Amino acid sequence: MARPLLKDHSIESLRERFASEGLPAYRAEQVAGWLYGRGVEDLDAMTDLSLELRQRLAADWDIRALEVDAVQRSRDGTVKAALRTRDGARIETVMIPENDRSTLCVSSQVGCPLECSFCATGALGFTRNLTPGEIVDQLCRMNDILKGERRITNVVFMGMGEPLLNLPAVLEAIRLLIHPKAFGMAPRRVTVSTVGVLPQLEPLLALAPINLAVSLHATTDAVRDELVPLNRRFRLAELLDTLRSLDTVNPRRPVFFEYTLIAGVNDSPEDARRLAPLLHGIPSKLNLIPMNPHPDSSHRPPSDAVVDRFLREVAATGLRVTLRRSRGPDIQAACGQLALRPVRETAA
Numbered sequence: 001m002a003r004p005l006l007k008d009h010s011i012e013s014l015r016e017r018f019a020s021e022g023l024p025a026y027r028a029e030q031v032a033g034w035l036y037g038r039g040v041e042d043l044d045a046m047t048d049l050s051l052e053l054r055q056r057l058a059a060d061w062d063i064r065a066l067e068v069d070a071v072q073r074s075r076d077g078t079v080k081a082a083l084r085t086r087d088g089a090r091i092e093t094v095m096i097p098e099n100d101r102s103t104l105c106v107s108s109q110v111g112c113p114l115e116c117s118f119c120a121t122g123a124l125g126f127t128r129n130l131t132p133g134e135i136v137d138q139l140c141r142m143n144d145i146l147k148g149e150r151r152i153t154n155v156v157f158m159g160m161g162e163p164l165l166n167l168p169a170v171l172e173a174i175r176l177l178i179h180p181k182a183f184g185m186a187p188r189r190v191t192v193s194t195v196g197v198l199p200q201l202e203p204l205l206a207l208a209p210i211n212l213a214v215s216l217h218a219t220t221d222a223v224r225d226e227l228v229p230l231n232r233r234f235r236l237a238e239l240l241d242t243l244r245s246l247d248t249v250n251p252r253r254p255v256f257f258e259y260t261l262i263a264g265v266n267d268s269p270e271d272a273r274r275l276a277p278l279l280h281g282i283p284s285k286l287n288l289i290p291m292n293p294h295p296d297s298s299h300r301p302p303s304d305a306v307v308d309r310f311l312r313e314v315a316a317t318g319l320r321v322t323l324r325r326s327r328g329p330d331i332q333a334a335c336g337q338l339a340l341r342p343v344r345e346t347a348a
C-alpha cells in the first residue's frame with residue numbers, strides 16, 4: 001500500500017508527527033479544520049497553508065481512505081453507502097435522519113469475528129480491522145453524498161464489526177469526532193455499541209463522556225451463549241457486575257441496553273420479568289428491537305402482539321424501556337442487515 005493516511009491520526013498524534021518532521025505543530029489543527037470541519041480534501045484549496053507545505057503533504061500522505069461504490073436511499077430517508085478501502089475491502093455505512101438529527105451508523109471492522117447467530121454481518125466472517133481514517137472517512141463520504149442537504153450530527157458505532165475488538169483505532173477515530181478543530185461533536189453525540197469485551201470497557205469510557213450501548217439480547221447464559229457466542233468467555237453476571245463497578249456508568253451516563261427480540265428464543269414473559277432484577281443497580285435504558293430478518297439466519301421476529309406484550313411486561317417492572325422502529329429495511333440497512341448484498345434494482 002502506498003502512503004500513510006492523514007486521517008489515521010488524531011490532531012494530537014498529527015501534532016507530534018509534524019513536530020518530529022520539523023513542521024509547526026499548529027499545522028495539524030489547520031489541516032484538520034479543512035479535512036473535517038470544512039470537508040475539503042483538495043490540498044490546493046487549503047489556502048492558509050504555504051505552497052511548500054501543501055507540496056510536502058501531497059508527497060508524503062494519502063488523504064482519502066474510502067471511495068463510494070454504491071448508494072441506496074430508503075423510502076423513509078435512510079441512506080446506505082457501500083464503500084471501498086484502498087486495498088479493496090468493502091464496508092457499509094448508514095445515515096438515519098430523524099427531525100433535525102442525522103445519525104451515521106459506522107462500521108469498525110471489515111466483517112466481524114463474533115458470529116452472533118441472528119446477525120448478517122456475523123455470517124460474513126472477519127477480514128480485518130478498519131483504521132481510524134477508514135472509520136472517520138465514512139462521515140466524510142456520507143457528507144459528500146448528502147451534499148449539504150443534511151450534516152451528520154450523531155455517530156453510532158453500530159455498523160459492521162465489534163468496536164471493542166478494534167479499540168485503539170476506535171479511540172483515535174473518536175478523538176477526531178470530538179475535537180473542536182476536527183468534527184467538533186459533543187461526546188454525548190457519539191455512541192459505541194458492544195457485546196461487552198470486558199477489559200476494554202474502562203479504557204473506552206475513560207476517553208470522554210460518550211454513550212455506551214451494550215448488546216444484551218438474553219436473560220440467561222444458556223440463551224446468550226447461543227445468540228452471542230462471546231458470552232461463553234464473558235458471562236452475563238460478569239458483564240453486569242463490571243458495568244455496576246464502573247464510575248463512568250452513572251445516572252448522567254446510563255447504559256443503553258439493546259435487546260433484539262427473536263420469536264421463541266428470548267421473547268417469553270419470564271424473560272421480560274427477569275430483566276429488571278438482572279439490570280438492578282445499573283443506571284440504564286433498554287431498547288427493544290424486533291429482529292430484522294435476513295437470509296443468513298433462521299431466526300425470526302416475534303409477532304406484533306408478542307412484541308407489545310413484552311414491552312408492557314418490561315415497562316410494568318419499572319425499567320425505562322423503548323421499542324425501536326427499524327429504519328431502512330427496504331434497502332437492507334436495518335440493524336444486523338449489513339452484509340454487502342449486491343444492490344437490487346428497484347423499478348422506478
Ligand code: SAH
Pocket residue numbers: 116118119120157158159160161162163193194195213214215258260289290291292293294335336337
Ligand atoms: N458488535 C457491536 C456493534 C453492532 S451494533 C454490538 O454487537 O453491539 C448492531 C446491533 O444490532 C447490536 O445490538 C446487534 O446485536 C443488533 N443486531 C444484529 N443483528 C440484528 C438483527 N438481525 N436484527 C436486529 N438487531 C440486530
